[in-house]
Amino acid sequence: MNSFGRILRVSIYGESHGAVVGVILDGVPAGIKIVEEDFLQDILKRKPGGKGTTTRIENDVPVIKSGIFNSFSTGAPICIEFINNNIRSDDYNQIVQFPRPGHSDFVAKKKFNSYNDHRGGGHFSGRLTLPIVAAGVIAKKILPDLKIRSNILEVGGNNNIEEALELAIEKRDSIGGIIECTVSNLPIGLGEPFFDSVESVLSHLIFAIPAVKGIEFGAGFSSAKMFGSDHNDTFIDASGKTKTNHSGGISGGLSNGNDLILRIAVKPSSSIPSQQESYHFGSGRIEKLIIEGRHDLCIAMRVPVVLEAVVSIGICDLYFINELKNI
Numbered sequence: 001m002n003s004f005g006r007i008l009r010v011s012i013y014g015e016s017h018g019a020v021v022g023v024i025l026d027g028v029p030a031g032i033k034i035v036e037e038d039f040l041q042d043i044l045k046r047k048p049g050g051k052g053t054t055t056r057i058e059n060d061v062p063v064i065k066s067g068i069f070n071s072f073s074t075g076a077p078i079c080i081e082f083i084n085n086n087i088r089s090d091d092y093n094q095i096v097q098f099p100r101p102g103h104s105d106f107v108a109k110k111k112f113n114s115y116n117d118h119r120g121g122g123h124f125s126g127r128l129t130l131p132i133v134a135a136g137v138i139a140k141k142i143l144p145d146l147k148i149r150s151n152i153l154e155v156g157g158n159n160n161i162e163e164a165l166e167l168a169i170e171k172r173d174s175i176g177g178i179i180e181c182t183v184s185n186l187p188i189g190l191g192e193p194f195f196d197s198v199e200s201v202l203s204h205l206i207f208a209i210p211a212v213k214g215i216e217f218g219a220g221f222s223s224a225k226m227f228g229s230d231h232n233d234t235f236i237d238a239s240g241k242t243k244t245n246h247s248g249g250i251s252g253g254l255s256n257g258n259d260l261i262l263r264i265a266v267k268p269s270s271s272i273p274s275q276q277e278s279y280h281f282g283s284g285r286i287e288k289l290i291i292e293g294r295h296d297l298c299i300a301m302r303v304p305v306v307l308e309a310v311v312s313i314g315i316c317d318l319y320f321i322n323e324l325k326n327i
C-alpha cells in the first residue's frame with residue numbers, strides 16, 4: 001500500500017508526469033520547528049545533474065500545504081507537495097505496447113488492466129522518492145540526536161566511482177551500486193518482537209525504494225562463512241558497547257546501542273541507452289527496442305539520501321512505539 005508506519009504514518013502520492021508528487025505525515029508531534037529551508041539540503045543531495053544521472057532537472061520546491069503554522073508543526077497531518085514541471089511524456093508513448101525489460105511497465109499494465117499512468121513510470125517512478133526525502137527530513141527533526149549518514153561504497157563493482165561511470169557511459173549501459181548507512185546514538189531496545197524487529201521494519205521501508213534488490217545488516221552474508229568465535233561481538237562495558245560490530249547494532253531484532261550498520265544493493269537502471277529486445281503487444285512479436293526519455297544511468301548515485309530518509313522514518317516509528325509501550 002502507499003502508507004507505512006504505526007504512529008508516525010507516512011503516505012505518498014503522485015506520478016512522475018502527473019501534476020504533483022507529495023507526502024502526508026500523520027503522527028508528527030506538535031511544536032517541532034519546520035521551515036521550507038530545512039528541506040533544501042537533502043533535496044539537493046537527491047537531485048540529478050551529476051555524472052551518470054538523468055538530465056530531467058526539476059526545481060523540487062517543497063510546498064507545505066498543511067500541518068505547519070508559524071513555522072511549527074501543529075500536530076495535524078503535514079502535507080508537502082512538489083509540482084512536476086519538467087515533463088516530456090511523449091517519450092513514453094511506445095511503452096504502453098512495448099514494455100521496458102526490467103521496469104514496472106509490463107506488470108503494472110497487467111495488474112491495473114492498462115489503467116496505470118505509464119508516463120515516466122507513473123507511480124512506480126524514482127520521482128516518488130522526492131516526497132520520501134521530505135518525510136525523512138521531518139523524521140530527522142523529531143529525533144535530532146540520531147546521527148545518520150550514508151555513502152556509496154562502489155558502483156558497477158568498482159570503488160573508483162568516476163572510472164565506473166565513465167566505463168558505463170562509454171558502453172552506453174547502466175550500472176548498479178552498493179550503499180552503506182550507519183546510524184549512531186540509537187537507544188538500546190528499539191524494535192518489537194516478534195514481527196517488528198529493527199531489521200524487518202527497515203527492510204520493509206528500504207525495499208519500497210525502487211531498484212533496491214538486496215540488504216545486509218552488519219556482517220550480513222559474510223556471517224555465513226565465519227566461526228561463531230569470530231562473529232560474536234564481545235561486550236566491553238556495562239553500556240553494551242562491543243569490541244566488534246558484526247551484528248550491525250541489532251541483537252534479537254532490537255537495537256543494542258552500537259552503531260546500526262546496513263548495506264543495500266541498487267540494481268542498474270533498466271532504461272539503458274542501447275538497443276534491447278522486448279515483447280510488443282501490438283505485433284505480438286519480440287522486437288528491437290530503443291528506449292526514449294531521460295534516465296539515470298546509475299540510480300545508486302541518487303539513493304544515499306533516500307536511504308537515510310526511510311531509515312529515519314522507520315526508526316522514528318519504532319521509537320514512538322517503544323515510548324508508548326514503556327508508559
Ligand SMILES: Cc1cc2nc3c(=O)[nH]c(=O)nc-3n(C[C@H](O)[C@H](O)[C@H](O)COP(=O)(O)O)c2cc1C
Nearest residue numbers: 103104124125126210211269270271295296299302
Ligand atoms: C532516485 C531514483 C531514480 C530512478 N531513475 C530511474 C531512471 O531514470 N530510469 C529507470 O529505468 N529507472 C529508474 N529508477 C528505478 C525504477 O523506478 C525501478 O527500477 C522500477 O520502478 C522497477 O522497480 P524495481 O527495479 O524495484 O523492480 C529510479 C529509482 C530511483 C530510486
